Amino acid sequence: MIKVEQLHKSFGNNEVLKDISLEIKKGDVVAIIGPSGSGKSTLLRCINLLETPTQGHIFIDDQNVTTINNRNMIKIREKVGMVFQHFHLFPHKTVLENLTYAPVKVKNKTKQEAVQKAEELLKRVGLSEKAEAYPSRLSGGQKQRVAIARALAMEPEYLLFDEPTSALDPEMVKEVLDVMMDLAKQGMTMAVVTHEMGFARMVADKVIFMDQGQILEVASPEEFFSHPKTDRAKDFLEKVL
């Protein structure tokens, strides 16, 4: 379980997260939505220790990660995978090497085990034939599917998605969402920052609505999309739906 308690994060004088508390249970799919600049991405990045919180605590499986040392930080990052808006594949490595690098380096898997796992994952995201290609030869949708496979190669228990489809051409959004839906079905615990309301509605167990650094609503998708409680959520939904 991921538990966030009274989290604050400031960049200089700009407080982007104000008193955030939330829980993500094993097997849950949580959609985090809200207008741009509401702090959604920063929240994810705090959970993955890419940002250091100014105040508050984050627990991952009962371990307080806000007071963690370097070695345990690596352990946590093995457990928590991250998929970025702009993919961030390693451009000088082939697709297969992108998938095998961290398992071999960080999890001390043998090359053979890692390759086997990578091939399995590429098949799962429908990109077996791209194993030897360099990322620059892939379309945006393919890149993001490789990025998801790369995160899965570490066998994480949690997967964080930071606007995984926002940088994609519209016709490529579906292939990425399909992979994510498939993951959700198989019980992966996921936190997804997204502007895809259809996805949030269909796949999420819980919707978190954020605005100006605060969580305004936590609800089931049916409840949130049909009966938003706050004016700001109503406002937001009117604009995006």
Added chain:
Amino acid sequence: MDIFSGFSLIAHSIPYIVNGVWTTLEIALVSAISGMILGILLSLCKIGRIKILAWLADFYTSIFRGTPLILQLTIVYFATPQLIGYDISAFLAAVITFGFNSGAYMSEIIRSGINAVDKGQFEAAGALGVPYGAMMKDIILPQAIKKILPAMMNEFITLTKESAIVSTIGVLDLMRRAQVVAAENSLYFPPLIVSFVVYYILVMILTILGRLFERRMSRSD
């Protein structure tokens, strides 16, 4: 004496001058390699979190960039041995000076290359749990070096040409050999032109090799 008879007079010495190219290349190559290793270490200090190391690396760079190379060479070859009573060979003094000097310039080039790598690469490696050292070695530096290849090639070519300064401490490189032959025959134009042409051809070959290497490195684009 006309120009042609001048060349025919030193004809038997031309191979001697041309063979100086190996000394020149040796100095440039050894200095470039040690300069590159030193440059990587210095650049890592400069971008690292340890303030004192960053400061020392910056100070080191400013020293070597802020003084004339020929003076650095003279200090290493003449002054330091006198101080510590140790005899240094001219060749060693040359590669030490050029290696240290090149390290300073190289570190700035590499630092700019590291800064030019997308921040997302650091984050992606971090999110996968890749430790700092492995991230730098396997993910960041390969991309940084690819970006700065033209600048590094430039540095190597500069090094090759600037290495002519070692003639002042008596290393028998391309430049020095031309001077030796010139002095022997009291004839300056032909031997100096021979080394002039050899330097030029050498630099052209290096430029072409650099381009080929660059093209090979960019196959992942």
